[in-house]
Amino acid sequence: MNSDTNLKFGRKVISVEEARSLLSEYVKHTEIESVPLSAAFGRRLAEDIYADHPVPHFRRSGVDGYAVCAADIEQATPENPVELRIIEQIPSGTVPKFKVYSGLAARIMTGAPVPDGADCVVMLEMTDALPLDDTGLNSSHVNIKKHVSFGSNITPIAGEIRMKELLLEQGSQIGPGEAAILATFGYSFVSVYRKPKVAIFSTGSELLNVEDALQPGRIRNSNSYMLAAQVEAAGGEAIIMQALSDDAEEVESALLETLAKVDLILTSGGVSVGDHDVLVDLFGRFTGKLLFNKVAMRPGTPTSAALWENRLLLALSGNPGASFVGFELFAKPLIKAMAGCQTPFQEAITAFLDVSYDKGSAYPRYVRGTTHAETGCLRVRPAGIDKSSIMVSIKDADCLIQLPAGGKGFAKDERVLIYPIQ
Secondary structure, X not given: OOHHHHHHHOOOOEOHHHHHHHHHOOOOOOOEXXXXXXXXXXXXXXXXXXXXXXXXXXXXXXOOEEEEOHHHHOOOOOOOOEXXXXXEEEOOOOOOOOOOOOOEEEXXXXXXXXXXXXXXXXXXXXEEEOOOOOOOOOOOEEEEOOOOOOOOOEEOOOOOEOOOOEEEOOOOEOOHHHHHHHHHOOOOEEEEEOOOEEEEEEEOOOEEXXXXXXXXXXXXXXXXXXXXXXXXXXXXEEEEOOOEOOOHHHHHHHHHHHHOOOOEEEEEOOOOOOOOOHHHHHHOXXXXXXXXXXEOOEOOOOOEXXXXXXXXXXXXXXXXXXXXXXXXXXXXXXXXXXXXXXXXXXXXXXXXXXXXXXXXXXXXXXXXXXXXXXXXXXXXXXXXXXXXXXOHHHHHOOEEEXXXXXXXXXXXXXXXXXXXXX
């Protein structure tokens, strides 16, 4: 056999786990850059974040009400309230002027500093301000109608976050909670990993541009846009390239020109055993290192990967279903790892089949699925027709159902593993 024939028919099959491990060996973090916090959402931190002050840094009231001494109101009830003299009002963002002694109270707002001397805050609903006096001025006394214990409704200094506490680890993705923490500690700019740049090439002389009119025997290039959306969702920057023909020299030239400009190249199509599978021809002649070209999985068995000019090239099947699945299993964790994620591989969870699945397979099968909850159990079923050439059901998939190899198929209510698509 010549080398091209070996690449098509003499392929060594490896498991999904082995393929992932091989790819992981060549992952490199992207460069670190500083961006405004408002532009950092969804990015991953390039450094650990520690507290440089406690939170709160003053004793903070958790409710609207009155700051008092707990010992004064031990006997307070609605029938026998305790009357206290109001010495000041403390809105949020101000500093108390007076100390609270026995017999006194300070009107306080949520989030305001608790004055010295006060050791609890009574909710406004548990009090009655006494009527205005004859002068028409605000009441200077309040009735407390319920006892609250020492420390109630007060967050102490460092009650939420201690000084020098680790807040966020390197690789954390910046979401709403992370953004709030960063803002709390004054990070107007944040050190993050640059978004990995991912070039996307679809191959095949049958492909039309999206804006082109349909022609007999040809289809519009949908895979590139599907993959671009997946790249962006994974935290990368998608660059859709011009679709390539089935000419090996043209493909080689286009890929070589692009390699140095991006962190990863994704191709779709051209990896099977047909006469016009151009990526197979390329791997038979290129100067890079072929990592694998056959994975024990359905769909997407001919999924291939190579290291070329110190860049990773991941070649996915041209069938949309297989391309979608191949991305989720291999490209997504690559992109997440490049962007600083410490745990790039999705954890499997358990669900129960909602319908029988009669297809057996020589290899593990990854079925696009849709989940729903029923009586407290997570149930799953294939998202439409389970064929790798079917595109329309991709939009309904929220997980991949992993079905082990075997010839019997699977019965309704069997327990299966699923990988959520996020």
